Amino acid sequence: MMKTLMVVSGGDAxxxxxxxxxYTMLAQxxxxxxxxxMGGFEAVLSGQFRPIDLSMVRRMEGIGGSYLPSSxxxxxxxxxxxxxxxxxxxxxxxxxxxxxxxxxxxxxxLPLLLEWQIPVAAIPxxxxxxxxxxxxxxxxxxxxxxxxxxxEGILATAHALPGRLFLLETLGxxxxxxxxxxxxxxxxxAVLVPEYDFDMNWLADRLKxxxxxxxxxxxxxxxxxxxxxxxxxxxxxLTDTRLRFSRLGHAQRGGQVSHLDRKLATEMxxxxxxxxxxxxxxGALMVRQNQLLIVNELVTVAHKAPPDxxxxxxxxxxxxx
Ligand code: F6P
Numbered sequence: 001m002m003k004t005l006m007v008v009s010g011g012d013a014x015x016x017x018x019x020x021x022x023y024t025m026l027a028q029x030x031x032x033x034x035x036x037x038m039g040g041f042e043a044v045l046s047g048q049f050r051p052i053d054l055s056m057v058r059r060m061e062g063i064g065g066s067y068l069p070s071s072x073x074x075x076x077x078x079x080x081x082x083x084x085x086x087x088x089x090x091x092x093x094x095x096x097x098x099x100x101x102x103x104x105x106x107x108x109x110l111p112l113l114l115e116w117q118i119p120v121a122a123i124p125x126x127x128x129x130x131x132x133x134x135x136x137x138x139x140x141x142x143x144x145x146x147x148x149x150x151x152e153g154i155l156a157t158a159h160a161l162p163g164r165l166f167l168l169e170t171l172g173x174x175x176x177x178x179x180x181x182x183x184x185x186x187x188x189x190a191v192l193v194p195e196y197d198f199d200m201n202w203l204a205d206r207l208k209x210x211x212x213x214x215x216x217x218x219x220x221x222x223x224x225x226x227x228x229x230x231x232x233x234x235x236x237x238l239t240d241t242r243l244r245f246s247r248l249g250h251a252q253r254g255g256q257v258s259h260l261d262r263k264l265a266t267e268m269x270x271x272x273x274x275x276x277x278x279x280x281x282x283g284a285l286m287v288r289q290n291q292l293l294i295v296n297e298l299v300t301v302a303h304k305a306p307p308d309x310x311x312x313x314x315x316x317x318x319x320x321x
Contacts, residue, residue: 002032002276005049005094009040009101009109010072013125013139013253014064015261016100021061022269023098024052030277035092040071041109045084049092062262064142064254066100076109086116095119096276102126102137103304106284114281114296121272121294122284127253129177132304133295134286138264139253140178143171146255147182147248151218154246158216165207165217165239167231169247172222179222180307183315190219191315194226195306198316203231204238206316211241267292 004027008016024034038048057067075081089097096119099109106122113120124131127143147170154166168188172178176193183191189210192198203219210217221228236243257265268285275282275294283296312318 002027002095003093004032004034004096004098004276005037005044005089005092006034006052006068006098007037007040007044007100008066008068008070008125009099009105010070011102011126011253012064012066012070013127013137014142014255014257015138015265016066016068016125017057017060017063018257018262018265019098019100019123019138019269020052020067021054021057022266023273024054024057026269026273028054035094036068039069040073041075041085042071042073043069044088045075045081047088047092062257064139064257070100074104076112082112085112089116089118096282097121098272099123100125100138102128103131106131110284114283117281119276119280120282121268121275122282123268123272124284124286127171127178128173128175129181130173130175130304133284134288135290136260136264136287138261138268140181141260141264142255142258143178143252144182144185145258146252147220148186149255150246150248151182151186151188154218155216158218162215163211163241165211165219165235165241165243167219167221167235167243167245169221169223169228169245171248171250171252172224174224175304176222176224176307176312177304179220180311180315183220184311186220188218188220188315189214190217191312192219192221192225192231193307193312194222194224196309196312200227200231200234201238204235207235208239208241264292 035049037043110122124137127139129140207217
């Protein structure tokens with residue numbers, strides 16, 4: 001019988017509950033057990049584990065958030081905490097670990113488990129899609145879908161009351177992958193991300209032209225754009241039009257789990273379980289060329305390339321697209 005520990009570390013994302021449910025179904029059907037840490041690595045260090053309640057997590061599998069509480073406290077920064085982690089895993093007879101986390105977790109915790117030869121399935125989990133080595137993180141697709149619902153709502157008023165300027169802020173941390181994907185797929189008039197500079201006069205002119213042509217203008221900005229406060233002041237002044245601002249905030253992280261995230265979570269659960277059953281060392285579960293792979297080279301040491309410049313140019317109608 002195999003005993004798996006699940007740990008959620010860092011920001012939650014839609015799809016975590018689906019994966020916990022799928023994996024636990026597979027394991028329980030084979031007589032294996034699954035326990036969860038009740039608060040990231042802080043909880044692991046203090047031995048706070050609980051068996052996964054399958055009927056409960058199945059009821060949550062279509063919604064965002066996480067059945068297992070997470071933590072952002074970097075408790076493993078100290079050498080003695082890392083030694084304690086190794087000991088705790090041993091004392092609790094943990095055979096393998098399913099580890100949910102973003103770039104930081106994959107960069108610092110995954111190598112430890114691989115080095116200690118504890119089989120691991122590290123799940124790149126973040127709505128930001130900013131993990132190097134994978135095309136798609138768990139939660140990204142759902143967070144895009146959440147934004148489209150809001151955009152549809154804004155467009156209803158935009159068409160009903162012509163002549164207005166709208167600005168929608170997405171989450172995304174200090175990266176623009178999420179905002180750019182949304183802006184491109186929603187066909188908005190402009191997108192602003194921290195990786196690429198923009199000129200305020202250019203933006204004002206672009207939004208003004210959009211109002212003349214389309215009767216409204218909608219731009220998407222990600223929260224990491226430092227000049228947002230200036231923008232909220234300058235755009236109304238330069239365009240002589242009031243700017244209506246909407247912020248998705250944390251609601252974007254907690255929406256319904258999309259079809260693609262449910263499917264990805266299901267495939268990840270199968271790959272993780274099969275890897276453990278086959279006695280393999282595991283690694284990070286990465287999507288490459290649309291295929292899910294388990295990778296144990298330390299890909300996460302690399303930084304992810306900036307968001308696709310050609311998409312950015314396409315949305316903003318810049319000369320080089
Ligand atoms: O997990 C990524 C993310 O949702 C970012 O998009 C956002 O900036 C950040 O987490 C918010 O973090 P917290 O919930 O700790 O405020």
